[in-house]
Amino acid sequence: MYDRLKGFRDFYPEEMTPRRQVIDTLEDAAARYGFREISTPALERTEMYVDKSGEEIVEELYAFEDKGGREVSLTPELTPTVARMVVAKQQALSKPIKWYSTRPFWRFEQVQQGRFREFYQTNVDIFGSSEPEADAEILAFAADALTDLGLTGEDFEFRVSHRDILGGLLRSFDADVDTHAAIRAVDKRAKVEETEYLGLLSDAGLAYEQAEEFDDLVTTGDLDEIAAFGGDEVESAVENLREVLAAAEDFGAREFCEVSLTTARGLDYYTGVVFECFDSTGEISRSVFGGGRYDDLIESFGGQSTPAVGVAPGLAPLSLLCQRAGVWPEEALTTDYYVLTVGDTRDVAARIARDLRAAGNVVEADVSDRSFGAQMGYADSVNAETVVIVGEQDLANGEVTVKDMESGDQTTVPVEEFPGDRDSPTFADLR
Secondary structure (H helix, E strand, O other), rough: OOOOOOOOOOOOOHHHHHHHHHHHHHHHHHOOOEEEOOOOOOEEHHHHHHHHHHHHHHHOOOOOEEEOOEEEEEOOHHHHHHHHHHHHHHOOOOOEEEEOOOOOOOOOOOOOOEEOOOEEEEEEEOOOOHHHHHHHHHHHHHHHHHHHHOOOOOOOEEEEEEHHHHHHHHHHOOOOOOOOHHHHHHHHHHHOHHHHHHHHHHHHOOHHHHHHHHHHHHOOOOOOHHHHOOOOOHHHHHHHHHHHHHHHHHOOOOEEEOOOOOOOOOOOOOOEEEEEEEEEOOOOOOOOOOEEOOOHHHHHHOOOOOOEEEEEEEEEHHHHHHHHOOOOOOOOEEEEEEEEEEEHHHHHHHHHHHHHHHOOOOOOOOOOOOEEEEEEEHHOOOOOOEEEEEEEEHHHOOEEEEEEEEEOEEEEEEHHHOOOOOOHHHHHOOO
């Protein structure tokens, strides 16, 4: 007997049913905005992640040497991969480039609520536009996807920030500040004690008093005061944030957004507006998902300067939010018809099953030579709505028996007329 690996999960049919519904909902929302589906590999060169994040990232990867002697890793995120893809065909791709995909990723990290070593995300990205409308469209897609799942503004909120506001504020202090390290500290603010957080800011180069002043500014969130304190760089970033929020208003997403400058996103490649989705009730303490702008990544991968913005809802934390809000789809199998055979009736039963499937129904039939009772028990176990009984005695009379499994009612219908086409009265009556 083999045990599954820690941080990896099995999904049985009942569990996959709601997951598939959620994935389809996310992807349908993306498709409505004109995002096009892509598919990407599970393996990339480890060098790509080291160049972006440093050698220490290898400790978080499933990294190994393949049989060709190449250092490779299971992909821990999609952004570097799509950046590589854009660079490879940058001249041929029409701008803006709007892509989405749903797939698994792998990170060797501590397993906790809503976080596993193999996890699934739907990634949605826009390349080639620096306009506020692109950021707003990402926010609008995310809001539409969540409301399509049945969530409301009482269930979630987008905490919106701007990396250039944070970076500009840090650079306005009379200190030699490692802005990336300081922003990573801001990203940890809600997860550590205040003294540790201020210590991280001090380690990044701020004096302790400066760290306190910086924290007061970002927690107050007064954009006018912040713009005046930070000078031209911060003023420009504040204006960009306001433009994005104004566009989000027109796109129908502003009601879900609140300015939260302590939202930073930990990855260094973020450059402008960033946001994270949280459970409005606070019952789920960690962010559900996040996104933001990363205008420098394509150029750092050897391409032309190309602005970009994206978001990546993860299925595990999103399922926690949906379950908390009571909108997670039911974990149950669904079957429209079960075609039950009695005696030597396979040819007629197979024809009926084919016709029902051709009409778009989910149809099962006996493939195990089971008894009448065993077949009825199986039909009940897969939640068949209707059972079509194809028996020798009924066929001798030119009929089949149709049973509604919920009410228990059954009737006989002429076999030559069953099921008929989609628009026929016979077929409609059976639905």
